[in-house]
Amino acid sequence: MPHLFTPLTLRSVTLRNRIGMSPMCQYSATDGVPNEWHFAHLAARAVGGVGLIIAEATGVEAQGRITLGCTGLWNDAQAEAWQRIVAFGRAQGAVMGVQLGHAGRKASTLKPWEGYASISHEQGGYESIGPSALAFAPALATPRAMTQSDIERVITAFAAAATRAVALGFQIIELHAAHGYLLHSFLSPLSNQRSDAYGGSFDNRTRLLREIVQHVRRVIPDATPLFVRLSCTDWLNGGWTLDESIALARQLQAEGIDLIDCSSGGAAPNVSIPLAPATKCPLPRRFGARLALPLPPSG
Numbered sequence: 001m002p003h004l005f006t007p008l009t010l011r012s013v014t015l016r017n018r019i020g021m022s023p024m025c026q027y028s029a030t031d032g033v034p035n036e037w038h039f040a041h042l043a044a045r046a047v048g049g050v051g052l053i054i055a056e057a058t059g060v061e062a063q064g065r066i067t068l069g070c071t072g073l074w075n076d077a078q079a080e081a082w083q084r085i086v087a088f089g090r091a092q093g094a095v096m097g098v099q100l101g102h103a104g105r106k107a108s109t110l111k112p113w114e115g116y117a118s119i120s121h122e123q124g125g126y127e128s129i130g131p132s133a134l135a136f137a138p139a140l141a142t143p144r145a146m147t148q149s150d151i152e153r154v155i156t157a158f159a160a161a162a163t164r165a166v167a168l169g170f171q172i173i174e175l176h177a178a179h180g181y182l183l184h185s186f187l188s189p190l191s192n193q194r195s196d197a198y199g200g201s202f203d204n205r206t207r208l209l210r211e212i213v214q215h216v217r218r219v220i221p222d223a224t225p226l227f228v229r230l231s232c233t234d235w236l237n238g239g240w241t242l243d244e245s246i247a248l249a250r251q252l253q254a255e256g257i258d259l260i261d262c263s264s265g266g267a268a269p270n271v272s273i274p275l276a277p278a279t280k281c282p283l284p285r286r287f288g289a290r291l292a293l294p295l296p297p298s299g
């Protein structure tokens, strides 16, 4: 690992080393507002010397949260709470990023320690939306297929959350297009069976993500790096593939993306993933060999 402890500059931001803390949902917020738990979780790693911290998948709208405990960035109270955490992390020399996401058909689920099911209406459950009315798993509610106006609202919500994120001090924005959540569910033919301009061909399935990238890039400063996290393969025949990920990454690079954060899976339940130490490492290596993008610093 000859480069691990050397700085990496992306646009105007310099990471003090290439150790990154991956976004990790804590399921511990109230009304999307991060609290002392999130402060301790993120501040500890900043003090520990990590170069880049990416805060957990943070909903761009209330129904974009995976669980009722997920963080958000759609209002001022959330932005204010994030500001204190971000200021502390930056003061410790870490670069502070946030992963903006929308849970799509995986929204409104119980916290992991409560079981695996949709939240009932009485428990505060909310509507889930997706490219098509296809449930992720039998235990989860069937999402409502998104209309054109849903699509426009979600694009606007991503841009608004990115604007808030930069204003409160986040230095890097990552768009969550992995793990079966909304943006990934548009990419994968397993979950996207639309017959309009957002489904079918590769160009159509990638349209929503490309439009969000364009809108977000337009509202954040040129100096701010923009990352996209992709599930680079669904590990399933008929699903999203590594070759499609590489083709999409090329297009996103032209739209101003600075890094592809390579992950995999999450589009379908019970998929057999060849798990072993460093299972996912060949994915970024195959990206690195075919694209002029830096390799991701995180896991």
Ligand SMILES: Cc1cc2nc3c(=O)[nH]c(=O)nc-3n(C[C@H](O)[C@H](O)[C@H](O)COP(=O)(O)O)c2cc1C
Residues within 6 Å of the ligand: 022, 023, 024, 025, 026, 056, 057, 099, 176, 178, 179, 229, 263, 299
């Ligand atoms: C508790 C927990 C929460 C996670 N939350 C997120 C998340 O919010 N967004 C995301 O893209 N990945 C999430 N992940 C995946 C991690 O970011 C990471 O990619 C994964 O744990 C693999 O890295 P590792 O092998 O170092 O654990 C989560 C993982 C864990 C264990």
